Amino acid sequence: xxxxxxxxxxxxxxxxxxxxxxxxxxxxxxxxxxxxxxxxxxxxxxxxxxxxxxxxxxxxxxxxxxxxxxxxxxxxxxxxxxxxxxxxxxxxxxxxxxxxxxxxxxxxxxxxxxxxxxxxxxxxxxxxxxxxxxxxxxxxxxxxxxxxxxxxxxxxxxxxxxxxxxxxxxxxxxxxxxxxxxxxxxxxxxxxxxxxxxxxxxxxxxxxxxxxxxxxxxxxxxxxxxxxxxxxxxxxxxxxxxxxxxxxxxxxxxxxxxxxxxxxxxxxxxxxxxxxxxxxxxxxxxxxxxxxxxxxxxxxxxxxxxxxxxxxxxxxxxxxxxxxxxxxxxxxxxxxxxxxxxxxxxxxxxxxxxxxxxxxxxxxxxxxxxxxxxxxxxxxxxxxxxxxxxxxxxxxxxxxxxxxxxxxxxxxxxxxxxxxxxxxxxxxxxxxxxxxxxxxxxxxxxxxxxxxxxxxxxxxxxxxxxxxxxxxxxxxxxxxxxxxx
Amino acid sequence: xxxxxxxxxxxxxxxxxxxxxxxxxxxxxxxxxxxxxxxxxxxxxxxxxxxxxxxxxxxxxxxxxxxxxxxxxxxxxxxxxxxxxxxxxxxxxxxxxxxxxxxxxxxxxxxxxxxxxxxxxxxxxxxxxxxxxxxxxxxxxxxxxxxxxxxxxxxxxxxxxxxxxxxxxxxxxxxxxxxxxxxxxxxxxxxxxxxxxxxxxxxxxxxxxxxxxxxxxxxxxxxxxxxxxxxxxxxxxxxxxxxxxxxxxxxxxxxxxxxxxxxxxxxxxxxxxxxxxxxxxxxxxxxxxxxxxxxxxxxxxxxxxxxxxxxxxxxxxxxxxxxxxxxxxxxxxxxxxxxxxxxxxxxxxxxxxxxxxxxxxxxxxxxxxxxxxxxxxxxxxxxxxxxxxxxxxxxxxxxxxxxxxxxxxxxxxxxxxxxxxxxxxxxxxxxxxxxxxxxxxxxxxxxxxxxxxxxxxxxxxxxxxxxxxxxxxxxxxxxxxxxxx
Numbered sequence: 001x002x003x004x005x006x007x008x009x010x011x012x013x014x015x016x017x018x019x020x021x022x023x024x025x026x027x028x029x030x031x032x033x034x035x036x037x038x039x040x041x042x043x044x045x046x047x048x049x050x051x052x053x054x055x056x057x058x059x060x061x062x063x064x065x066x067x068x069x070x071x072x073x074x075x076x077x078x079x080x081x082x083x084x085x086x087x088x089x090x091x092x093x094x095x096x097x098x099x100x101x102x103x104x105x106x107x108x109x110x111x112x113x114x115x116x117x118x119x120x121x122x123x124x125x126x127x128x129x130x131x132x133x134x135x136x137x138x139x140x141x142x143x144x145x146x147x148x149x150x151x152x153x154x155x156x157x158x159x160x161x162x163x164x165x166x167x168x169x170x171x172x173x174x175x176x177x178x179x180x181x182x183x184x185x186x187x188x189x190x191x192x193x194x195x196x197x198x199x200x201x202x203x204x205x206x207x208x209x210x211x212x213x214x215x216x217x218x219x220x221x222x223x224x225x226x227x228x229x230x231x232x233x234x235x236x237x238x239x240x241x242x243x244x245x246x247x248x249x250x251x252x253x254x255x256x257x258x259x260x261x262x263x264x265x266x267x268x269x270x271x272x273x274x275x276x277x278x279x280x281x282x283x284x285x286x287x288x289x290x291x292x293x294x295x296x297x298x299x300x301x302x303x304x305x306x307x308x309x310x311x312x313x314x315x316x317x318x319x320x321x322x323x324x325x326x327x328x329x330x331x332x333x334x335x336x337x338x339x340x341x342x343x344x345x346x347x348x349x350x351x352x353x354x355x356x357x358x359x360x361x362x363x364x365x366x367x368x369x370x371x372x373x374x375x376x377x378x379x380x381x382x383x384x385x386x387x388x389x390x391x392x393x394x395x396x397x398x399x400x401x402x403x404x405x406x407x408x409x410x411x412x413x414x415x416x417x418x419x420x421x422x423x424x425x426x427x428x429x430x431x432x433x434x435x436x437x438x439x440x441x442x443x444x445x446x447x448x449x450x451x452x453x454x455x456x457x458x459x460x461x462x463x464x465x466x467x468x469x470x471x472x473x474x475x476x477x478x479x480x481x482x483x484x485x
Numbered sequence: 486x487x488x489x490x491x492x493x494x495x496x497x498x499x500x501x502x503x504x505x506x507x508x509x510x511x512x513x514x515x516x517x518x519x520x521x522x523x524x525x526x527x528x529x530x531x532x533x534x535x536x537x538x539x540x541x542x543x544x545x546x547x548x549x550x551x552x553x554x555x556x557x558x559x560x561x562x563x564x565x566x567x568x569x570x571x572x573x574x575x576x577x578x579x580x581x582x583x584x585x586x587x588x589x590x591x592x593x594x595x596x597x598x599x600x601x602x603x604x605x606x607x608x609x610x611x612x613x614x615x616x617x618x619x620x621x622x623x624x625x626x627x628x629x630x631x632x633x634x635x636x637x638x639x640x641x642x643x644x645x646x647x648x649x650x651x652x653x654x655x656x657x658x659x660x661x662x663x664x665x666x667x668x669x670x671x672x673x674x675x676x677x678x679x680x681x682x683x684x685x686x687x688x689x690x691x692x693x694x695x696x697x698x699x700x701x702x703x704x705x706x707x708x709x710x711x712x713x714x715x716x717x718x719x720x721x722x723x724x725x726x727x728x729x730x731x732x733x734x735x736x737x738x739x740x741x742x743x744x745x746x747x748x749x750x751x752x753x754x755x756x757x758x759x760x761x762x763x764x765x766x767x768x769x770x771x772x773x774x775x776x777x778x779x780x781x782x783x784x785x786x787x788x789x790x791x792x793x794x795x796x797x798x799x800x801x802x803x804x805x806x807x808x809x810x811x812x813x814x815x816x817x818x819x820x821x822x823x824x825x826x827x828x829x830x831x832x833x834x835x836x837x838x839x840x841x842x843x844x845x846x847x848x849x850x851x852x853x854x855x856x857x858x859x860x861x862x863x864x865x866x867x868x869x870x871x872x873x874x875x876x877x878x879x880x881x882x883x884x885x886x887x888x889x890x891x892x893x894x895x896x897x898x899x900x901x902x903x904x905x906x907x908x909x910x911x912x913x914x915x916x917x918x919x920x921x922x923x924x925x926x927x928x929x930x931x932x933x934x935x936x937x938x939x940x941x942x943x944x945x946x947x948x949x950x951x952x953x954x955x956x957x958x959x960x961x962x963x964x965x966x967x968x969x970x
Contacts, residue, residue: 010720136701137718144700171700179688183697186683188711190675195711198671203664210710212668214793215629215656216621218706223779224772225695225703226673226680227760232772233622235495240757243748263728272725275712287709288717294708294790301786304825305779308699340789344860345925350868351840358836375829382878383835385961388871393928408964415964434961440830443878464969475960476870476919479893479900484949 002027003062004077006070006094008035010042011111012083014139016064017046019079021140022168023059028066029073036066046140048397049292052338053141053169053299053313055359056320057399070097077103079164081133083111091115092123099125107161109133113185116178118150128152131161134182135170138288141295143171143312146182169316171309199274200267207278222298223307297340328466330367330459332360332418333402337394347393354388357418357431360402364416365435368455370448379449381414381435389471392428399423406463407472409456412437412445417469430471487512488547489562491555491579493520495527496596497568499624501549502531504564506625507653508544513551514558521551531625533882534777537823538626538654538784538798540844541805542884555582562588564649566618568596576600577608584610592646594618598670601663603635613637616646619667620655623773626780628656628797631667654801656794684759685752692763707783708792782825813951815852815944817845817903818887822879832878839873842903842916845887849901850920853940855933864933866899866920874956877913884908891948892957894941897922897930902954915956 003019005012008030016026016039028039043064051058067073074080080098084090091110102108108130110120121127131149136142145165147158162172175182181189198204204212220229234242279287302310333356343349362370365381374380394400401421408415418431437448447453486509490501493515501511501524513524528549536543552558559565565583569575576595587593593615595605606612616634621627630650632643647657660667666674683689689697705714719727764772787795818841828834847855850866859865879885886906893900903916922933932938 010718136705142701142704144697146697171696173693173697173700175689177688179686183683183689183694184701187676187679187694187698188702190679191672191711192715194672194675198668201664203662204660204668206710206712208658209668209672210712211656212629212631212658213672213706213710214708215658215797216627216669217673218703218708218710219627219780219783219794220621221698221703222707222783223699223703224776225691225698226676227691227695227756227763228772229776230677231760231764232769232776233495235769238757239760240753243753243756268725268728271712271728272723275716275724278712279716284717284720287713290790290792291709291714291717294787294792295704297786297790298704298707298783301782301825302779305775305782307775307779309704312700340786344857345865345867349843350871351836351843354839354871354873355836358834372829380830382830383875385875386835386839386871386873387961388839388873390868390870393867410964413964415961432961473960473963475958476872476900476917478958479895479898 001025001079002077004029004067004073004080006030006073006080006082006098007084007111008032008039009083009085010038010137011135011139012081013039013042014046014137015081015083015111015135017043017140018050018168018170020062020064021046021050021058023062024168025062026064027073027077028064029068029070039064039066042138042140045138045288045292048289048339049296050140050169051336051399052296052340052396053303054317054320055333055335056317057334057336058320070094071101074098074106075101075103078106080106080108081111082109086112086114088115088119088123091120095120095123095130096125102126102129107131107157107164109161111135113181116150116180117148117153118178121150121152128154129157131157132178132182133161133165134184136184138292138295141292141299143169143309144184145170145172146184147172147174148178148182150178166316169313171312196263196267196271199271205278206271206274210278222309223302223305293339296338300338300340329403329405329419329463330364331401332363332404333400335400337396337398337400339396342396347395348398350388350390353390353420353429353431354386356400356402356420357386357388357433358383360404360418360431361416361433361435364404364406364459365414365452365456368459369452374449374452375440378440379446380438380440382438383433384436385434387432387474389430389474390428391430392422392426394420394422394428400428405466405469406456406459407432407468409453409460411447411453414456414460417472419469430469432469432472486510486564487562489514489552489558489565491515491558491565491567491583492569492596493517493524494568494570495523495622496620496624497566498524498527499531499622500566500568500596500620502528502625503535503653503655505547505549506531506535506543508547509653510547511549512558512562513549514553514555524549524551527623527625530623530773530777533774533824534623534781535625535654536821536884537781537825537881538788539802539805540818540820541802542819542821543805555579556586559583559591560586560588563591565591565593566596567594571597571599573600573604573608576605580605580608580610580615587611587614592616592642592649594646596620598666601635601665602633602638603663606635606637613639614642616642617663617667618646618650619669621669623777623780626777626784628654628794629669630655630657631669632657632659633663633667634660635663651801654798656797681748681752681756684756690763691756691759695763707794708787708790778824781823785823785825814888814890814904814948815849816886817848817889818885820885822881822883822885824881827881832880833883835873835875838875838879838905838914838916839871841885841887841905842871842873842918843868845889845903845916846901846918846920849889849891849944850899850937850941853944854937859934859937860925863925864931865923865925867923868918869921870919872917872959874915874959875913876915877907877911879905879907879913885913890951890954891941891944892953894938894945896932896938899941899945902957904954915954917954917957
């Protein structure tokens, strides 16, 4: 599949990065001389963060090309994403240049946040092909994309678009009808207007407002939306009871929003000065890097909880594979090291070597039948012992592979040897593991069900013909002088 | 210190739990027959989540008592937190019952979200002692507390209050002057009103709105506030340039908020039905449990990034100790196992045994001089090898202790043996570790600076007189039949 990116600002470049890192070929058109630089910078950020959301490797990245004209960019494209500045005349000219070269069945999507789809469709020769696909910055990390059409838009086009965007790990929200500002921006706009009053009236500084957000509803809304949160507010009395209590407060002037503040020079100056002070000398690049690292950390945290953006990543990840290869050992992991795994020594912390090995053990036993259903039915493996040798450092962004040898498998006992390989194929660590099959009800060891036992023994027999790892069975050396030891 | 909790609904009980788990004695007064049950339920939730934010143990919990009268509750209290229903007449009666028994220097704080401090102060005999300390639910997890006074309130009282609340891990936001709704609720109210229109107009369902929030600005606002986020939106062009672009959109009807929707029976019914469908049969208790687990996961993720609520937890944690005790070995960790460490087998995942041991290694070397500054100056330890034996399962909420024996220390090599002890003192795991001192510039091994080497050797010499752990130096057994092995 080929993607055309028309307009390569922060949003367009973010789109390009998300498509590229999910294996799509991307062709960019942007007349600005800085476009290629911006594209490279955003791609650098995206490479450092997007693959880090997953515990499996994404497909090999697509090809990135720059086109000299709009026509070159869109020819042969299956998806055209227009992210040009928000000026109708400019978009009219772009669509006129795009449409004659658009292939049958291709989607023409606009990133606009300011125009309704019907306004943009009026600029088109074939209005039924245009939809709005409105993302959030950074596009390569935030999953939400609002898909909006008009009365002219076939429902099939919206679901086709949703399918493609789901395949690059996004969370499409398909709106039934068009509306100014869609959903996300209207809600943000409400907060924005309220904060403008607060700063204007001297109630709080930008830093205080940001602090308040970070320490209260910001945390809530990363894991539970507003309605679910208020549902809890009602407790056992129920949501209806809770809502009924809201009535009176709507009549109160709790908000300034019945009026709009004038964003005059004085207010702009005040906000800018406070924002400068708040940023504490950090550059935009430093803040973006910190933001991406935090987003990765948050989404990974939610992934373990199977909530919100974390659930979205899990769903996407389930479709990824390690790419079983044709060598004798089993490939049990292929993944990129997230920035959140780096410790004070500037390399992957030791505990994550075991996390990687633990996931590799799970992948191996799962391939032998210890699936989620098998575990839910009451049987699993517990680890009895692990021995890790750290041979070379690993770093954020490294794509590692784990290849696993089954040294022994009989009855309740399975003896595994994981080799963690650095991107260049050298051995970065070995993790030797003894696992015991258990009954989860009694927590006592027991033999696996026959199909699992047989699968493990088959692997052990096949791997017995391979050289045994030299360090298998090694202990940590006693360094005391002989006479003491 | 003694805390009086007057009114023990969800908010009052949340306050009580936060104070108790931070070591304060708490006396509760609430005339409702369900108050004690509610208190126990909230305390159960708080125990399962608040200590899990920290990698050190909180102080021993305070005593919880129930008082038969307001006077009994507040007598001798240093802090009185009133969280009664939002009715002025009720609060007037309460303050009349509280004030005669309030000891000198005690703080009378109200959790009100609906009244300004000056309105409440009018109900008091000594108005200058009352402040508003407005928290967010769940009080035991969300750090924000807004501290608001009136013109009558001495600045010293506000900073005294902020100090006490900081000591229980909160993030006090001290407002310079009073304002309806304070900061957090005004911003939430803006979103709330906007979403009411969306549901009323049939633009989106409650579930769609929650999804949109979770997948876009909810993630943003857990780690970076609105102003910092918009600062990034301006990119290199700067915040002033970005703000100037906002002007025109403020004139647009992007928001409905110039008007307030009527929350009539039809709208209540619609929201309630959608919310029921969205909750998918989950009970309030199930949703609260999921919320708390996600909040713990998010705050722990932010803690590693030193951002927002995570930075607040770090600051609080820095004041906690492991309680070095007088036995021969070094106590290198005492902590509670967070819910996020549980795996599919329903117990602490193997990788976290090594995480615990890794932190214990850091605590030991830090106590010997390998401090943040020592590392920043270019020297540290890398782990060469670890051997873990898992002897018994550990579970969410277990308070574990790690006691460390230095088996050998000379030059670049240090050999450690960690014992991970379950709450009842039994041995849950052993982690044997060989660490190497390195030069962080060359990544090559080198001897530690003399004071570090001497400290490690001192410990090794002291520990050499203790029995050597039986399993030290053990390897994972080769289980193959003798003739094969």
